[in-house]
Amino acid sequence: MADPPPAHSLRLQKFLHAGPARHLGRLSNLRLGIVKVFIVTPENPGGTSGNSITATRWAGILRALGHEVALGTEWQDQKCNLLVALHARRSYSSIDRFRTAYADHAVIVALTGTDLYHDLQVSHEARRSLVLATRIIALQNLAGAELDANDRDKLRIVYQSAKPPGQTERPRDDCFEVSVLAHLRDVKDPLRAASASTALPSQSRIAIHHAGKAMDPKWKALAVEESRINPRYHWLGEQTHEQAIRLLARSRLTVLSSLMEGGSSTIAEAVVCGVPILCSKISGNAGMLGPDYPGFFPVEGTAELTALLRRAESDANFLLTLRSAMEVFRSRFTPEREAESWMKLLQELA
Template sequence: MCIVTPALADANNGNWQTTQRWARLLAGHYRVAIARQWPDASLHETPVALIALHARRSAGSIAAWAEAHPQAPLVVVLTGTDLYRDIHHDAAARRSIECAHRLVVLQERGPLALPAHLRARCRVVFQSSPSRVALPKPRGFLRALVVGHLRDEKSPETVFEAARLLGSQEGIRIDHIGEAIDPALGEAARATAQACPHYRWLGPLSHAEVLRRLQRAHLLVQASRIEGGAHAVLEAVRVGTPVLASRIDGNLGMLGEAYEGYFPVGDAAALAALLRDCREGMARDDGRLARLAAQCAGRAPLFAPEAERQALLDLLNDCLRPSGTGPRTGDLP
């Protein structure tokens, strides 16, 4: 089995976390190779199937596999930028999804973004993380954590503006983790930190450190305008830290339609109001923070490693049985 991913360990992002975890979950059933592109000269035998992350960025590998091995299973895993931007505007990304025997999305509203004739090929595979105990949290203030590299899709400016709307005396502190992929957003983060003592930009941190901070936070803030199924969201849920999230399909498909922690995309005032509400109700069992925690606990089993492993094995078994491959045009059984 070969997994092609445009992001290897040096990227320290969700794509790499997914790749590494899938290789580990499948290791008892397949010998798994990880490559940045296909073909890979280091592989001395042809894999039984190719799993490619990212329809646009892995388009060359997808096309090469489809041409060389037209009947061998090809699984394309769709990111948020694939689903909600590229497959609608980019010819290479569109060719990738047409080539695939199976398409994978990472949250339950993902299939709705696909062209209708491709939805029968689609499978939902929730990503996973081990459960972890919550660590002691501050009592005198509310700690909100933002996890995501500083780039347009993550809408970090919504967090910057919300921080400026909050007073330093309100007992709400925001820690922001992520590399400045866009230098202008890095400058904006520094300016916000200078103007708002309750906001800190911590830059990129190791995955282990991110998890430790998630365990100690009262909330995760997920402000993205495009998201395929944020890894930070499921990790927060699995450590018992509730989420405030933008109301986009990528978050609705992770947390459920009835979740009470959404705010409109880009609405910093609504985010600030939710943070204040959670701060005011910190000590109450019926406060918003407690209700969000209970709702997240109800979603936590979806993101268990055993559930993800079984979903992957079911997907691959489906692909590898004789009826699992065949023409890539039109709906599949």
């Protein structure tokens, strides 16, 4: 007799779309219950940016739920009955044209960190995208504080899921490896861990290994120079997603120092890999880990991050405390939870 499918597969199967068309009947142009979805992402699908990774993962989830999905950097009259747009401001032209062409079709707008904590305050296009949206997605539970009452009524939280790497490595014995997974751009404050490491005592074995693409020549020059003058810091450049997750999974600690986040995939990945994380205390991070997470440090808080790095290296109980504080959120970031969130959202639109 064949072995029964694993429990997680059974949990996912119950969310797969297998019912008649009436379940999603108010999304027009259905064919045998299949929704044609077009996902707009500002960056090219298949890249290593957060938006690209999210769009690709959502496409996989929606296909697993039985629907047809296409992706692109803008909507150009592709036939679909549901538009999913990442980034309210940068995807505004697609949202506006789609809504003009199909007034009765559904539009889901997914909010990024720059949407929530900058663009909605200054950009008419970002705000207009939310007016045009049928539903709004955020990736963490404090996002609603940035929206007005009408937009909050449309808001649904879809936590990003993550999985450990297919191949894992043992933590390195020759150093206390601290990973940083962040592309080099201003909003990520990407060299904060490197700066904090310069004040560590000489006996410290901490080494900062940073995976991320330099988004402009300025940041490339800064990372190269920091690698030259700081023996604790090693910039690895752009890595594939699998390479980056393997780095994270073998690390003893990871650092996320962003100035703003809509909902960091690094947090989800650290939680499911069981790797303690130190991160800036911003709404996007607190919305994923809770406001009392013990691994927070102030934005641009170099001295505070140095102190936390020293404590993490020298105090095994502190690492256990961080892991325990993260573990309670593990179920929040499972593929089954994310698939369920999408299924419920589609059912609402029906």
